[in-house]
Amino acid sequence: MQPLSLYVNGRELYLPQTPILQENRVLVPMRAYLESLGAEVGWEPPNLVTARMGEHTVSLRIGQYTAQVDGREVPLDVPAQIIADRTYVPLRFLSEGLGAEVGYDGATRTVTVVTAPPGQLEVIDGPLNVRAEPSTTAPILTTVPVGTRLDIVSEQPGAEWTQVALPGGTLGWVANRYTRTVGSEPVVQPLLALLEQRAYLQAGGQCIGAVPLVNNLTYVPLVEAVEALGGSVRRAGDGTAIAAELGGRQLLITPDSATATLNGQAVALSAAPLLVGGRPLIPARDLADHLGVTLSWSDATRTVTLGPAGGTTCIPDIAAQAYILVDVATGAVLSEYNARAPRAIASTTKIMTALLAVEQGHPDAVVTVSANAASQPGTSVYLRAGEQRTLRELLYGLMLVSGNDAAVAIAEHLAGSEEAFARRMNLRAAELGAQNTYFVTASGLDDDVNPYSTAEDLARISLASLRNPLFRSYMYLPQATIPGLWGNRQLTNSNLFVLRYPGATGVKNGWTEKAGYTLVASAWRDGREVMLVLLGGESRSALYAEAYSLMDHGFVLADQSWLLR
Known part of the structure; x- marks a missing residue:
């Protein structure tokens, strides 16, 4: 039969095994499909399959006509089953059950899956109270800038307001417009x-x-x-086979096989193509050699x-000295230079201090x-003891x-002391995957100590903060x-x-001699929303000029990114 085409959120998905149409139901290879959907897959011998995505959990046993969805038992007209040594599960x-919507076009044999929105609002005109x-006369709980995402608690179609949840459980209301x-x-x-472990790809300009x-x-x-x-x-x-055509050449590959065909003739690949997240990946040299494309490599930029x-x-x-550009919504890295080199980071340390505070x-x-606190050197709010x-x-x-006094x-x-607070900072950094970071002070002052981080680690911390x-x-x-007695x-x-930057939403600047x-x-x-971490600027004016240029470039890269497209 003509193979089924499968799209998730508008993106065509390639699977290592063919989806199967059985009793008018589409069955898909379990692990490959679920991982491409972004779900977690579990297996408990001898026959229990579990899938988790967001707040939803589905569990089913191979061959049984019932399953559990979020703890409720529901019937199945086609059970999960073993086909050609693979576990196949009913797609719809x-x-x-995981909260997604499914559509099927019989004329084109196309299945479309749309993962359910995560129940969030995004601020598109702000700052927003x-x-x-x-009500516009109700007390303001907080004010957030453009780009902020808020969890929806309740909403009504056509209503002017939506109830949202703030961290810590506080509920509030925002105007839908x-x-x-x-x-x-x-x-x-x-x-x-x-x-x-990554490099960068330029192709077709x-x-x-x-x-x-x-x-x-x-x-x-x-x-x-x-x-x-x-x-x-x-x-x-x-x-399951994939044909790439360019300039009169056709390269036919099969994931997990180091043998391909070029215009009908068998050729060897340097390594088998990968299939990850439903996307076929091939060694660059193989693609260039077999499709007649020039290839060059830069050690300096790893491009x-x-x-x-x-x-x-x-x-x-x-x-x-170093930078990294990141897409805020997904965490995908857009560009970087020396991003894993440990460096002093000055007052950008305060991002972690503020995150722990909130x-x-x-x-x-x-x-x-x-x-x-009142006697701290450097930049100050001029707090007084007591x-x-x-x-x-x-x-x-x-x-x-x-x-620094704040x-x-x-x-x-x-935490009772700055030393105890620094231990909390390091623990939180480790939880966020910032493995090359060491905090000593809450302020970033580094005259007598040697705290450090990297552009990549600081990006991880800042993403969690945003x-x-x-x-x-x-x-x-x-x-x-802020009012006061004085x-x-x-x-x-x-x-x-x-x-000064159009559309800026944050975050933090800093300077120390180190x-x-x-x-x-x-x-x-x-x-x-795009985020930039820029470290080791020679002067204040040079830092900001470079930041404006890099941020402009970051939006261009986001538009061209294969991950984000």
Whole structure:
């Protein structure tokens, strides 16, 4: 039969075994399909299969006509079964049990799966007030910038307000005209682990993006690379073989096989193509040799170029010591240079301090400033010993004017001492996968100590922070005022990126003599948010000029990225 075509969130999925139509039901190879969907797969001998995605869990036994969906027993008209030594499961039942929607077009034999939206709103016009009640006169709980995502608690079609949840369980309301419901996005999670070791691909004048390095071979996405070069890719044979055509040549590959055919003649590949997350990946050298494409490699930028050079460069030249560009929604890396080199990071340390404060503290908690906190050198909110401030006010002082006194006051309030707080910082960093990071101070001061991180680790920490709407509320304001016994204090944001870059949403700048000038920046454009970590700038003006240029380039890379497309 003509093979079935399978699309997930608009992206065609390639599977190592052919989907099967049985009793008018589509059966798919379990593990390959579920992992491509972004679900977790479990197997308990002798016959129990489990799948988890989001808040949903499905479990079924091979050969049985009942299954469990979120703890409820439901009937199956076609059971899971072993076919050709593979476990096949009913696609519609499994997908809908995991919260996805399934469609089938019999004329084209096309199955479409749309993973359910994660129940979030995204702020598209801000700053946006989150209010205690659905009214413009209700008290403001917090204010969040453009790009913030909020979990939906309840919504009514046609209503003007939606109830949302803030971290910590606080419920609030937002006006719908300033938000949009987050739709389904391409599933990139199965590929991110493979990209831990990565190079970059340029093809057809585009930067296709980060590609995996496996056993010293650079693998490239077959479909996107060939199409960028002006060719085409289609299914062949029983649907598991894949045909790539370019310039009158046809290369027919089968995943997991190091033998292919070129214009009908058998040829050997340097390694078998991979099939990960439903995407076929092939060694770059094999694609170039067999389709007649030139290939070049740069050790300096770890970039492979297929076809003529030119167009969008993946790794632009910079004067700073290190950088990384990341898509905020998915965490996909867009570009980098020296991103894993340990460096001092100055006051961008305060991102972790603020994250712990919003995760572990209450914004209205009263903090008594110690003499130790009030005597901190460097940038300051000019706190006085014995002065009482709310945690919210200290966070404004921390993120807007980079107050070292505010950082220590927060640390002592949450952990009793700055040393104990630094241990919490390191523990949280490890939880976030920042394995090359060591915090010593809450402020980033490094005169007598040697804390360090990397651009990549700081990006991991900052991504977690950006996903917390309470953190966002402290990082983007041009100014804030905190009242006091000695008069009001006007706090002016020292981050020129936030003040000057169109669409900027955050995050934090810094400087010490050891670190040079540092910056974590985020910005929103055309429904996408990109984050930049830039370390080791030679001067303040050079740092910001480079940040503006790199952020512009980051949005171009996001549009061309094979993962995000």
